[in-house]
Amino acid sequence: MGSTEQLPKMQYRFLGRSGLQVSVISLGGWVTYGGHVGDQIAFDCMKAAFDAGINFFDCAEAYAGGKSEEVMGEAIKKFGWKRNDLVISTKINWGSAFGSNPVNNGGLSRKHLIEGTNASLKRLQLDYVDLLYCHRPDRNTPIEETVRAMNYLIDQGKVFYWGTSEWNAEEIAIAWQHATRLNMIGPVMEQPQYNMLAREKVEKEFALLYENYGLGLTIFSPLKTGILTGKYNDGIPEDSRYANAKDAFSKAKAETYGDEVWKKDIKTARELKPIAEKLGCDQANLAMAWVIKNPNVSSAITGASKVEQVTRTVQCLEILPKLTDEVMREIEDILGNKPAPLTRRF
């Protein structure tokens, strides 16, 4: 375990109202594993994460055209981890890499959910995933069809819990309505973006879902693609994601450096620096701890392309108790984006 011995003890939270526990920090394989990061580095990062107590590893059929799942599956096998010690997820909706025709290789139809999940399990070399996400809504498929297919996969023993990623509150509520009417299992978790700069969905739109459906969150982008680490405060550093943008989304974002959105975000990042210094941590840890402070967040999914990133991230657990009411108020004053409370009731 070596260098991880002095890491803070990992914390675990129940995934919403379910009986499943996930580490509050988890490791995702989005733009990294199977993609621009070599396999050995992916293995090292996963091992460092596991040794640090991270039990939840997040994937998707769409990440690196399926290679991300293959690398994760290989790591699990290679390290001989017990399946019962792990919470493995994947997401279905964007499987066009697996067909010669995009038709029916994406979306949340019964066909693609079943075919896609079977293919993901094969790549992962697993009999089941703990969590299966609908990767974005599919507004062409009736939500009832999706709810039924997810329950079919659960009944087949291929999935333990299902959820959504970046669905709207109304869509989640509709899924629950169908599940309730059909005596089926509703979506247990949602995977939204959440960080100091993007709070509307988690803090306002989903407000009623936590109590009504026991929804848990496994949030992504806690550092807003690195902006909240402060590293873009004075331009795009050479070794950063935006300097070597490989995916269309990153390229587009890199090209707009300097525009109003960047300026506003960087201003916030700069103002948060003194708070981090006062708490004795770097800005990344402050941003991570702030996300985890929200009790509706079951787990914050992080990426890592170096072992050091994993261990540094876990350090944020030491900052967590330092986020007193007063510190939180100071941060709130800087952010200035606290969503107004929901007034409607249904």
Added chain:
Amino acid sequence: MGSTEQLPKMQYRFLGRSGLQVSVISLGGWVTYGGHVGDQIAFDCMKAAFDAGINFFDCAEAYAGGKSEEVMGEAIKKFGWKRNDLVISTKINWGSAFGSNPVNNGGLSRKHLIEGTNASLKRLQLDYVDLLYCHRPDRNTPIEETVRAMNYLIDQGKVFYWGTSEWNAEEIAIAWQHATRLNMIGPVMEQPQYNMLAREKVEKEFALLYENYGLGLTIFSPLKTGILTGKYNDGIPEDSRYANAKDAFSKAKAETYGDEVWKKDIKTARELKPIAEKLGCDQANLAMAWVIKNPNVSSAITGASKVEQVTRTVQCLEILPKLTDEVMREIEDILGNKPAPLTRRF
């Protein structure tokens, strides 16, 4: 892909309100594959269809005594097509070829639906079909038994969606009523005959089903056994289906050439000729485009015993945008068989 490169881009439609997409033109194996057309021709036609973007291949246990399924299964294997790129259907009700006793080898009983589907999957060399049809109603079996058996097959993973072929609207509504009461999946699609000369079922009888149940149509006989191509306008040509009628239905029809029904249909076919000429296409393409113009038609199933037939059929997609309101009115005036709207409401 060769000769198909200059073909119009295939269009895909959702199968009714489901999340499954089918090519608007599909290939069926009725009197052809496994029957009077050699295997090599069947393979060539299927390849041409696939290359043209056709993803939906339709079959039935009754076609050519099961050989049609065998040829389709062989083609899928031979060409190494990915299962997720295909929408494969079959139909159960007429399996008497598979027993020494017709009893229980036909109909929509739980026994025949399960035994028949297992046998079809074996002939197709597949683990599942995307679509399973009840091939005609079975008025001796309670519809509830059929609904339960279809859902059983879906639960077993052997079928993704189920539907009917040539059922009455009332029978489809009753199937939905049972499915709803039992929290089961109702019939998603119906396969009726539909063409310029046979419109009552699709345009009148089923009118309420599209909105109420999201019913999709995969219609057959878009050319009315060739009559709408105009080739029978001046008698039965030597190389036509009716000249070499092999099945009882074709023989009977050939023998009545010249009677009132033939006369009326041929008169219509002749009058449509100038429209086709004006649009710069042959009559077959006009008839195909007219069928596809109906948005309730998810796919029009065509037969082909020559590769040229496949590619020619796909050409109809170029005619589709030319079917303006005015052209449609002209056609309507010639057909003179537009069904009166439904006045009853339930």
Added chain:
Amino acid sequence: MGSTEQLPKMQYRFLGRSGLQVSVISLGGWVTYGGHVGDQIAFDCMKAAFDAGINFFDCAEAYAGGKSEEVMGEAIKKFGWKRNDLVISTKINWGSAFGSNPVNNGGLSRKHLIEGTNASLKRLQLDYVDLLYCHRPDRNTPIEETVRAMNYLIDQGKVFYWGTSEWNAEEIAIAWQHATRLNMIGPVMEQPQYNMLAREKVEKEFALLYENYGLGLTIFSPLKTGILTGKYNDGIPEDSRYANAKDAFSKAKAETYGDEVWKKDIKTARELKPIAEKLGCDQANLAMAWVIKNPNVSSAITGASKVEQVTRTVQCLEILPKLTDEVMREIEDILGNKPAPLTRRF
């Protein structure tokens, strides 16, 4: 097919309101196959039955301690009959031969129904039976537990339809009530004793079940253990079942020869003789035809320890059309046991 060529054409009936068809005459393996009749004779009888168009073969775990199932399974394999041409049944409740402890090896508990059916299928060398009966009621097990276990077996694909044998009407109604509440499949058929001398259950007690639940009957003992053949009219012949009684029931019955019950039954048998003569058949065929005349009887189960018995029994189908209203009235006058109609309604 040889000697069976001149046999009347077999008739098939739907099993109650289900979509399954059974031959009106069927072959059972009660005291015979695997028991006092040698395997070769059993094979010959089954072949003769199959050649005569009989498609329904009835068995039970209790018959000959499981050997009856083994012989039937062996015959099916030996003759290479197609599974889809056959309707095979078995019955669970009396499996004490299969344990060292009678506890849990009988009854209609979830445990014995599942364990018993699995064991029966193994003896039959089959993946499924078409029909599974609860062999007598089990008043110690809640009917709901039995309904659930039967539906579990159907869901597992091990059974297509389930029913009861010698249950009371109230018990069948309760099973249907549970099945309806739970959206499960209710009992489709009941197997009672039914013959000219035992009519109460079929003609009175079950009267409401045919219409309300679509109950079908597969009756046993159409000849009242041979009494209706007239062979016991003048004592117990040497080669008869009662002369060589091997089971406790037959022994007990043989010992009471001459008592009031025997006297009354034999008087009836004697009086029916002239009717048979008038119709040009033997008394066995008259008794068989009379049973089949009842449209609620889907199939009459017969035993046979000689090939001739099978073919002779099938001859009764020729008598069936001769059972005119007038002949039926004459028979009724002799029997004098027509049950009074049900007056209660629920």
Added chain:
Amino acid sequence: MGSTEQLPKMQYRFLGRSGLQVSVISLGGWVTYGGHVGDQIAFDCMKAAFDAGINFFDCAEAYAGGKSEEVMGEAIKKFGWKRNDLVISTKINWGSAFGSNPVNNGGLSRKHLIEGTNASLKRLQLDYVDLLYCHRPDRNTPIEETVRAMNYLIDQGKVFYWGTSEWNAEEIAIAWQHATRLNMIGPVMEQPQYNMLAREKVEKEFALLYENYGLGLTIFSPLKTGILTGKYNDGIPEDSRYANAKDAFSKAKAETYGDEVWKKDIKTARELKPIAEKLGCDQANLAMAWVIKNPNVSSAITGASKVEQVTRTVQCLEILPKLTDEVMREIEDILGNKPAPLTRRF
């Protein structure tokens, strides 16, 4: 069978309102098999129990870190017992021995119930257990999740009946409410502690559950860890469990010898001695018979680390008929702990 020939005939009871029968005396593997008792002794005890008619063997994933299940599975295999002659149970909730991380290796989440049961079945070398218990409540997991997972395991054929161990009446009622709403199977049995010194749960708290849900009890600790045998009346004997306490619970209890609880219990044990003498049995048998006298007790689970203990325990069946109303009143006077009847009604 040797020495067991003169044993009283075993009695069997239905497990609550279910159709399953269990011997009123059963053998459990708590602190013994796989633990401080050698395998050969475990085998001998199990064989003695089976020969004495005991058909119910109770286990848990938590007993001896899974070794208890391994030993039981080995015994079943070794002696060639028929599966249908046995009622085998296990319990899930405490599987931390099977992971490197306690997270998700305990509790009643869908994940642990499925993973834990699969692991238990592997250790037991069985395809299914007859009974699966929730080993204590898990107040972090919604009861609905547990009810669904238990029904999933039943649907998979891995479990026949499910129940609870040491749940509160309210928790059991909530489980039934969810099961009823979802058309699922509710908990059939509860496994509480029950003996002359601990009566509140069985005689008062659960009072309404027997009639309302048909709850059956498989009670443990009928001798209150030996105190009711009278062996601790004059101190802790050298060869007793508390003298060589190996588990934390036993150690803690041993250390409090002499405190008020011990004193009160020993006083009762001493006063019961004359009753046992009058009935001609030892105190252990009196305590066992008293427990079995309660008709809500389906089975009393006993431990045994010597064959003699098994056979001696079974002797209690001879005392059972001697527990007349008068003797029961005498015992009641000594115990002085009869729970007041429930006055609330729901």
